[in-house]
Amino acid sequence: MNEPVILVVDDDPQVLSAIRRDLRSRYREDYRVLAASSGDAALTAVRELKSRGDALAMVISDQRMPSMLGVDVLAKVREIYPIARRLLLTAYSDIEAAIRAINEAHLDHYLQKPWDPPEERLFPAIDDLLSSWQAEYRPELAGLRLIGYQWSPRSHEIKDFLASNLIPYRWLDVDRDPDAPGFLGAIGVDADELPVLVLENGAVVRNLTIGSVAECMGLRTAAAHDLYDLIIIGAGPAGLAAAVYGASEGMRTLLLDGHGPGGQAGASSRIENYLGFPSGVSGSELTRRAVAQAQRLGAEILTPVVVAGLSCDAGYKRIALADGRELVSRAVITATGMTYRELTAEGVADYLGAGVYYGAAMTEAQSCRGCRVFVIGGGNSAGQSAVYLSRFAREVCVVVRREDLKPTMSHYLIQQLAALPNVRILPCRVPERLEGQGRLQRVWLKSLVDDSVSQEDVDALFVFIGTRPHSDWLPPSILRNPKGFVLTGRDAAIAEAFPRIWKESREPMPLETSLPGVFAAGDLRAGAMNRVASAVAEGAMAVRLVSDYLART
Numbered sequence: 001m002n003e004p005v006i007l008v009v010d011d012d013p014q015v016l017s018a019i020r021r022d023l024r025s026r027y028r029e030d031y032r033v034l035a036a037s038s039g040d041a042a043l044t045a046v047r048e049l050k051s052r053g054d055a056l057a058m059v060i061s062d063q064r065m066p067s068m069l070g071v072d073v074l075a076k077v078r079e080i081y082p083i084a085r086r087l088l089l090t091a092y093s094d095i096e097a098a099i100r101a102i103n104e105a106h107l108d109h110y111l112q113k114p115w116d117p118p119e120e121r122l123f124p125a126i127d128d129l130l131s132s133w134q135a136e137y138r139p140e141l142a143g144l145r146l147i148g149y150q151w152s153p154r155s156h157e158i159k160d161f162l163a164s165n166l167i168p169y170r171w172l173d174v175d176r177d178p179d180a181p182g183f184l185g186a187i188g189v190d191a192d193e194l195p196v197l198v199l200e201n202g203a204v205v206r207n208l209t210i211g212s213v214a215e216c217m218g219l220r221t222a223a224a225h226d227l228y229d230l231i232i233i234g235a236g237p238a239g240l241a242a243a244v245y246g247a248s249e250g251m252r253t254l255l256l257d258g259h260g261p262g263g264q265a266g267a268s269s270r271i272e273n274y275l276g277f278p279s280g281v282s283g284s285e286l287t288r289r290a291v292a293q294a295q296r297l298g299a300e301i302l303t304p305v306v307v308a309g310l311s312c313d314a315g316y317k318r319i320a321l322a323d324g325r326e327l328v329s330r331a332v333i334t335a336t337g338m339t340y341r342e343l344t345a346e347g348v349a350d351y352l353g354a355g356v357y358y359g360a361a362m363t364e365a366q367s368c369r370g371c372r373v374f375v376i377g378g379g380n381s382a383g384q385s386a387v388y389l390s391r392f393a394r395e396v397c398v399v400v401r402r403e404d405l406k407p408t409m410s411h412y413l414i415q416q417l418a419a420l421p422n423v424r425i426l427p428c429r430v431p432e433r434l435e436g437q438g439r440l441q442r443v444w445l446k447s448l449v450d451d452s453v454s455q456e457d458v459d460a461l462f463v464f465i466g467t468r469p470h471s472d473w474l475p476p477s478i479l480r481n482p483k484g485f486v487l488t489g490r491d492a493a494i495a496e497a498f499p500r501i502w503k504e505s506r507e508p509m510p511l512e513t514s515l516p517g518v519f520a521a522g523d524l525r526a527g528a529m530n531r532v533a534s535a536v537a538e539g540a541m542a543v544r545l546v547s548d549y550l551a552r553t
């Protein structure tokens, strides 16, 4: 297969040749750099690439061109290559338009002319975008392949696991992918053995479980040391930040996650309010960077490792793993976050992974091409997922209990949804019953206004409602509020049971739980702000407090 393409579009021959020259000087080993002198020529080139099955990694287009504006070229390219990275080249006077275009047309970045020296003003941005494209791109024929049925819960579980552990794979749906039947015959796999994984070296792995896949992928699940300064449980934004800061402070730091790194944020298609990413950043990209940063600084990361209990023995914290092993640390940060509440509609359990998904919009979006999908919930996570799904699905219906989205969703997302022609908001409704043959096909929605019930055809339904903290595994000595969120600092100290539990002469520190030396950060904590930035801040702050705690013991 040909190398992926970087396409540059500019009507000014001098600028076109300068940027092409600079890009070639740095990327020609891995990418073909093509040039087009107008929007029309660019779109013709893009359609040709598509018809040949070539990969398009990035398009860089000048904004001011006579026949078509750069943002329009980039918007059209997105319809053909949804994950190609899109950059606008602007003059200083057009920067405001470029920033507007980031919001309206979901551009990835803008570059200001001139870009000299390219080492400082061009290549860092392009490097970043190409590496995030590489992480999302699934080559047609190479690499890891997962073959199965779209509506199979086990296929969904494995897809979700690979995605959350940032393992690129190509998904082949035996019912829809024309290559799949021939490929199955060639590798000698029967349809009733699906799903199977085909490794890069051609080996076929059957009877897939999370454990067997983790082993095949070489994920580390065994700790390197007997004793740690700091063990962090949960590798969402709070845990990842704690790992970065713990390791950078020189603590022997271990980070554990029961699924894969990223947590809820890892499921986000585009985080637009995290400082330093003006065009937004996907959760998987933020996670990829954070994992690399934590590891570079010396943190050890183990996934999938589920923590089942915690106890304290002469100041040492003993962490019981679900598989029976135990780890020991001088201090602990628990950052196990939260998850969605279960949908109570009749029939939900029958279609889990077969049309009903909790979160997981990123994992299943590409499989929803041409489908009619429902998003249940009116919060930001629901809004963001609806925007993302609208790129693939024929129609996205957002079902909300309230009359409108304003009380629960950020303004920018409400505006984005309103601008999408294939998104419908269905207010004052709840799903009452689900039905289908072997997969979800119909949903009955009940009106909260007059109790009437309507039946809708549906291919997939994504649930984003309510919050449930991951705190069941904690010992009773870690006090929680009635909803199960962990009390820390002053909130713990004023709880009724606190005097019976806390035997220190000092008060708990701000993020410390009612068990000395065990800290909580992020969404798990009572009073948390439920944002990526606040989770990251608490992870960092918890490390500072851990260091004070360790200095005292």
Ligand SMILES: Cc1cc2nc3c(=O)[nH]c(=O)nc-3n(C[C@H](O)[C@H](O)[C@H](O)COP(=O)(O)OP(=O)(O)OC[C@H]3O[C@@H](n4cnc5c(N)ncnc54)[C@H](O)[C@@H]3O)c2cc1C
Residues within 6 Å of the ligand: 233, 234, 235, 236, 237, 238, 239, 256, 257, 258, 259, 260, 261, 262, 263, 264, 265, 266, 267, 268, 269, 270, 271, 272, 273, 274, 305, 306, 307, 308, 335, 336, 337, 338, 339, 359, 380, 381, 382, 384, 385, 470, 473, 521, 522, 523, 524, 529, 530, 531, 532, 533, 535
């Ligand atoms: C789809 C979506 C979009 C969002 N978009 C935005 C946004 O744009 N901007 C924004 O600011 N916020 C956004 N949020 C909210 C934000 O992602 C969360 O506030 C943030 O992820 C909380 O981080 P955390 O580290 O506290 O917990 P989490 O992200 O919940 O991570 C907890 C981790 O702990 C692990 N874990 C749980 N129990 C155990 C156990 N027993 N053993 C081992 N590991 C365990 C889980 O597997 C998980 O990885 C979004 C959330 C969602 C779901």
